[in-house]
Amino acid sequence: MRARETFRAAVEAVQPDTVVRQSIERNGDSVVIDGRRFTLSHNMHLVGFGKAVLGMAAEVERILGDHLVRGVISVPHGMQQTLQQHGKSHLLLKADSRIKVMEGAKHNLPDDDSLKAAEGIKQLATELTEKDLLLVLISGGGSALLPAPVPPISLQEKLDVTRRLAAAGATIQELNKVRRALSLLKGGGLAHHAHPAQVVSLILSDVIGDPLDLIASGPTVTCEVWPEEVLSILERHKLLSSMPASVTQVLARQGPRWKDSNKHSDSPGEALNAVIGSNTVALTCAGRRVRELGFRPVVLSPGVCGDVRLVSRLYGLLARFACSQEEPSPEIAAEVLRLGPEVGVESWDLCRTMQVLGEGRAEGWGATCVLAGGEPTVELTGKGRGGRNQELALRVGLELKGLELPPQGPVFLSGGTDGQDGPTEAAGAVTDAGLYDEAQAQGLDIDGFLSNNDSYTFFSRLSGGERLLVPGLTCTNVMDVHVLLIPPIPIKIS
Ligand SMILES: Nc1ncnc2c1ncn2[C@@H]1O[C@H](COP(=O)(O)OP(=O)(O)OP(=O)(O)O)[C@@H](O)[C@H]1O
Numbered sequence: 001m002r003a004r005e006t007f008r009a010a011v012e013a014v015q016p017d018t019v020v021r022q023s024i025e026r027n028g029d030s031v032v033i034d035g036r037r038f039t040l041s042h043n044m045h046l047v048g049f050g051k052a053v054l055g056m057a058a059e060v061e062r063i064l065g066d067h068l069v070r071g072v073i074s075v076p077h078g079m080q081q082t083l084q085q086h087g088k089s090h091l092l093l094k095a096d097s098r099i100k101v102m103e104g105a106k107h108n109l110p111d112d113d114s115l116k117a118a119e120g121i122k123q124l125a126t127e128l129t130e131k132d133l134l135l136v137l138i139s140g141g142g143s144a145l146l147p148a149p150v151p152p153i154s155l156q157e158k159l160d161v162t163r164r165l166a167a168a169g170a171t172i173q174e175l176n177k178v179r180r181a182l183s184l185l186k187g188g189g190l191a192h193h194a195h196p197a198q199v200v201s202l203i204l205s206d207v208i209g210d211p212l213d214l215i216a217s218g219p220t221v222t223c224e225v226w227p228e229e230v231l232s233i234l235e236r237h238k239l240l241s242s243m244p245a246s247v248t249q250v251l252a253r254q255g256p257r258w259k260d261s262n263k264h265s266d267s268p269g270e271a272l273n274a275v276i277g278s279n280t281v282a283l284t285c286a287g288r289r290v291r292e293l294g295f296r297p298v299v300l301s302p303g304v305c306g307d308v309r310l311v312s313r314l315y316g317l318l319a320r321f322a323c324s325q326e327e328p329s330p331e332i333a334a335e336v337l338r339l340g341p342e343v344g345v346e347s348w349d350l351c352r353t354m355q356v357l358g359e360g361r362a363e364g365w366g367a368t369c370v371l372a373g374g375e376p377t378v379e380l381t382g383k384g385r386g387g388r389n390q391e392l393a394l395r396v397g398l399e400l401k402g403l404e405l406p407p408q409g410p411v412f413l414s415g416g417t418d419g420q421d422g423p424t425e426a427a428g429a430v431t432d433a434g435l436y437d438e439a440q441a442q443g444l445d446i447d448g449f450l451s452n453n454d455s456y457t458f459f460s461r462l463s464g465g466e467r468l469l470v471p472g473l474t475c476t477n478v479m480d481v482h483v484l485l486i487p488p489i490p491i492k493i494s
C-alpha cells in the first residue's frame, strides 16, 4: 500500500496542469517564466507536441485568458476522447478554445495526420512578428508528433529510417540525433521559423539527464548537426549502406537544414527553454510523501538505465546491505560500486545511499526508502506479454528471496509514470521477499515466465493479479519510478 501511495505521489507531482501552473506566474498584464518577465498584450501564441501537451495547453488557456490569441497542438490519436472517457475534463480545452487540436501519430509513429499538424505549427511560427510571444509546450512523444522531413526526404523514408534504427536497438539519444539531422523543425528548426518572435518552451522531460536538445529532438534548441556523427550512428547499426538517396543527399549538405524553408532570415532564433517536470521532480515529491508515511527517503538517482537484470541485482544488493542484521559485508558494498557504471548510477550516489541505509540500520532510525527513476532496458528474447517495469519487479522479487523479516521485509515497486508498461494494461508491479514461495505455491514457474518475457501474464495469474500496479491513464510521462521500502531492522547486539 505504501509503495503504491509513493508512486501515486510521484505521478501526481508531474501532472501536466500542475507543472504548468507552477511554472507560469501571472501578474496582470505580464507573466514570469523561469525568472524572466514577458509583457502580455494579446500577443501570445501557442504550439505544442507530445503525449502530455493537451493538459498543459488547457492550463495555459486558463492562466492567459484573452492574451492567448491562437494555437495549434499535435497530440496522440484519440487523446481527447480518452481523456473525456476517463473523467479528466480538466485536461481538455474550453469548448470555444482558440487552440486547434490535431490528433495523429497512431502507435507513436509519424503519419500523415502528424505531418499536417507539423505543417500547421510551422505555418503559425512563420507568421509571427517581433511583437509576438510563442509558447511552446513539449513532452515525450513529441518527435513523432512533429515530423517535417527536409526535402527531398519523404515522410515514409524518414519513418523507415527511424523504425529501422529503433528495431536495431538504437538509444533515444542516437535516434533523436538522426531525427534532428533529417528534420526542418527539430534541432532548433522551430525556433528559427518563429524568429523574430520571443520563444519560450515549457518542457516535460522523458529523457535521462533532461537534455534539452534531445527531448522531442529539441525543436527550440539550436544545435549544430554533425553529419559525421549521424553517419557513424547509421553505420554502427549497419544501416548506412541501405539509406535512401534522399537521406544521403541531405546529410552531404553543408550549413543549416532550414536553408530550404521560405523564411527570409538566417537567424537560428533564440528561445528560453525551461524543464518544468522531470523524473527528479517526481522523485522529490515522492520523497516528501514517503516521509509522511514514516520512512526516511533517499533519492539514489533519476538516471537508472542498463539491462534490467543488472538493475535488479543492484536493488537486491542494496536491500541485502540495508537488511543485514550484522555489519553489512564490505563485499556487498564493493559489488554495488562495481555495478554502478553499468546501470548509469554514479559511485557518489551509491555511497551516499549506502551511508543512509547504514545509518538507518546502526542508529535505529527505522524505516528507509530508496527512490530512483530512469529507463532500464529489456533484451527481448521471448514472445510473452510484459514490460520493463514488471520484469524488473519480478527479478527484484527473486533477488529479495530470503530477506523475509517480521512483520514485513523489504518491498519493491517499479512503475512507468505514463501508466503503461510495454504493451500491457499495467504500469508495473509490487514485489517482496515472499514472491518466490507465493509463485511456487500457485504452481507458477518464474524462470519460464522470465525467459519468455511474460511478466504481465505471470503477475496477472499470481494471486488474482493483486501485485500488478494499474493506475490507469496518468496523462504524464517522466519515465519510470522505482521504490524500495526498507523496514526497521532488528539489529543483533553481539
Ligand atoms: N514482453 C515484454 N517484456 C518486457 N519488456 C517489454 C516487453 N515488450 C516490450 N517491452 C519493452 O517495453 C518498452 C516499450 O514500452 P513502452 O511503450 O512503455 O516504452 P516507453 O519507452 O515507455 O515509451 P514512451 O517513451 O512512449 O512512454 C521497450 O523498452 C520494450 O523493450
Ligand SMILES: O=C(O)[C@H](O)CO
Pocket (backbone or CB within 6 Å): 139, 140, 141, 142, 143, 144, 172, 176, 206, 207, 214, 215, 216, 217
Ligand atoms: O519524442 C521523443 O523524442 C521522445 O519521447 C524523447 O523525448
